[in-house]
Amino acid sequence: MTQQDILTITNLSKSYGNKEILKGIDLHISGGEIIGYIGPNGAGKSTTIKIIMGIEGEYTGEIKLFGENIEQNPIQYKRRIGYVPEIADVYDNLTGYEYLTFIGQLYGLDLLMAANKSKTLMELFGVGEAYHARISSYSKGMRQKLLIISSLLHNPDLLFLDEPINGLDANSVMIFKEILSQLAAQGKTIFYSSHLMDVVEKISSRIILLYDGKVAADGTFAQLQADNTAGTLEGIFNQLTGFHNYKEIGEQFVSVVQEVK
Template sequence: MSLVKEPVISISGLWMKYSDKMVLRGIDLEVYPGQIIGYIGPNGAGKSTTVKIMLGLVEGYTGTVQIFGRDISDGNTDYKKRIGYVPEVAELYDSLTAREYLGFIGELYGMKHTEAEDKAKRLMGLLNLEQAYDMRISSYSKGMKQKVLLISSMLHNPDILFLDEPLSGLDANSVMVVKEIFASLAARGKTIFYSSHIMDVVEKISSRIILINGGDIVADGSFAELRERSREGSLEAIFNELTGFDRYRDIAGEFVEVIGEGDSGD
């Protein structure tokens, strides 16, 4: 007899209001170990708010949010030791070296400093950054900084990873490596919960895609399931259909027309 897995994230009746605008409208969601969740939607749909609530960064919501079976509103922050987070825009301590920064992050999660430094050095090497380990982060390219952020989120071996545009700034080879890392972590029972506006990436790496629009979940399933329901060929087309954004060709055409105004063609 197989055991039914308990959800690592359980959200029930989640409502959130900023000033006079309702951002989340009764979100119900359960996420299980080993799932790679692509959480997508237009800007302002409520994606970041949902994630920040789960991280304990936003209060004032109504409803229930449980992580690892415990209500996060009880004041106990121990669950945070078991999660990793990469925001879309992160402020790194640029004056530190990667050794110093990652050692510091590791200690925040309860790792011994020497253990964190050693582990970070090996992970940096695997992402072709070993030579930059003792260089100041201020000298890094965007892609190098993104790799350091990804390492910092996984250094302590978390059970849930929350990631916003995790592949931002990475070259093609690094994207392949990071996608494989996510798949391997999921195979070990880790949960990846990420947001991205790059639909082909979401389509390829997600085991489950959740589309939120106007504070409501309007689609939830694998890419194959979403495609079957909408009869569209790509996730981008499904996204446009479900969010009602069908003027992109018209807007692009008008944009190009404006660019060309005043051009005599001589």
């Protein structure tokens, strides 16, 4: 794919009752970017992604994916998206084979192609022995690998990842980072949402900080460093969100823990 705008968001706003969650977001995302999408809880990160995915509605503004308004042809654009939610329900009674071939066929793969790809991907991710085991027997890390594979099985052009490395061991995290790097090099666009600032700092080609429903910062890590006095992404995050009393809270927390009768 060429380096064109894959995702364009114009004046996106969303409210739940009287509470305004998104307050006029504007974004232009190109092919091959790894976007670190960060912000404190309640900033609107998940809401943004759910609107793009078609899970949430009743918003104002415009969203274009692959050059077309998402309201015009919602089924077609979703075929080109992969998604790993922070919390996902999988069908525990199915085997890895059954689950992945089911997902693959939903995205238009034939059974043989889905089976061959899913088996190979599970083997490469170190869980090939569980391919025909029921998901109810999987560990947290194995389930996470299953979700990652299911999001990539149909070779999407745009990938949304919400805390995708939860439960993964160190070796698997290294493999996953390399997968993202390879995908971006091929022109895939990746939205990576996480509270692990060190990971976001290392893998992202561009970082977008959402705060109070607005874009508070947007640029490469080097650009954010140049615009702020903090040296790490965690420090920049705290500086831009005005959160400075974490030490005091930590001290007070420990003092309560240590109280004796």
